[in-house]
Amino acid sequence: MFETKIVPRVGETDITGHITHTVMPGWFESGRYEIFKLFVPDMDFKKFNLIMAHLEFDFLKEVVPNGDVTIRSRFGKIGRSSCEILQELWQHDQRCVTSRAVLVSFDYETRKSQPIPDEIREKLKPYTGKPSG
Amino acid sequence: MFETKIVPRVGETDITGHITHTVMPGWFESGRYEIFKLFVPDMDFKKFNLIMAHLEFDFLKEVVPNGDVTIRSRFGKIGRSSCEILQELWQHDQRCVTSRAVLVSFDYETRKSQPIPDEIREKLKPYTGKPSG
């Protein structure tokens, strides 16, 4: 499991006084930083060959502006050419948001999905399971 | 069905040259503007009593920076205290992103969900069905 700390900003609140859901994709993307590193170790964004096919959030509890946030990230199912990333947002010892993303390994030249190479697949295995499990 | 036009900004692209998925919640929120008006006609955001419980996106095709975007929005299932909003993002005559949101009618004072009033429920009916149907 990977853990990423996020410090909420004033500009990320909304009129309700809580954190607006519109910032969540950015926060959860920060949480996938170490995951992307497994695919592209030098983090050259131009080499990214993962396309987001699906993204979902369940909002269980409001995220408040006061109090650091931790994003926990793990892999779910790892398929031939796609993988599932399961993430949770924790604040004040409570799970506030869960997210599931499906990313597809993609060859930008042929414009087709491509298998996840075996050597990368091996690197992902230690990080599978439930984020909070 | 409601239609909302979005003109992509340079700052909404990412290194791949396409529109980053991180802006999608904001774009689809713009698409729900007329829907919110059915609940709160004067659009006083402080009266918003709809909480987002679930939000998901399927990314079918890359959204490119060149070319206006149309968000089409309709209601799906309307339950006792929650409703489903189905949205589609179209660009260059292609459906690029679909979204499903579940919003819950919420009483901020009692901190509990509350039934959608019948007079509002009636107003929603003409806008049910598939966004592109």
Added chain:
Amino acid sequence: MFETKIVPRVGETDITGHITHTVMPGWFESGRYEIFKLFVPDMDFKKFNLIMAHLEFDFLKEVVPNGDVTIRSRFGKIGRSSCEILQELWQHDQRCVTSRAVLVSFDYETRKSQPIPDEIREKLKPYTGKPSG
């Protein structure tokens, strides 16, 4: 002068109930859309050869979530290889934010600034002056 309409989103408010200043660069970028078209008529963002060198905002009045916003945009000084863009944000008949941006015409291959071509310079002239003048 160019005018661009912006409809504020819930997610663009902050805890004070007003629009957060953090969204302003995006809103004012939308306001420069027609200006960019003078430089790159087909709006192929990859051909953008304007680099932002300076950007400033004066916040005169709070922008509220209720009520459409208009961004008015004009050119200020047009130099040999740079130009100034003056913009104003109006809401409810009041000027709420002013902005000044300095953009430099840039050759990405030589990595140096380059003169604004005369034929483009001619196209900019009708759009100089104060945005609200």
Added chain:
Amino acid sequence: MFETKIVPRVGETDITGHITHTVMPGWFESGRYEIFKLFVPDMDFKKFNLIMAHLEFDFLKEVVPNGDVTIRSRFGKIGRSSCEILQELWQHDQRCVTSRAVLVSFDYETRKSQPIPDEIREKLKPYTGKPSG
């Protein structure tokens, strides 16, 4: 001087391959976190009595997606009811962006500016000067 680390996200790049300037207000707001704490130690955002009156950026060098960013923040001039915050964005040992913000101490009830209390003024003094000085 305060230092805040920022890890760039993919979604914060734009089509040029660099970080879009539209995220800068958010990044520099993160950099002012410890500064806000001097005014509101418990970081209850509702107690914020600082209004942004002016904000400017000079873009000296492109910010690239690869490589952590450090925001350095200090106070400039501290007036009777306003204060200047000087910030710098560093990446790969280079100063890439500088920023100057003017914040006004504001009484939301009377809707007027108010003097910065002496006990807070004392707390600010150790943090004056040039960010990189």
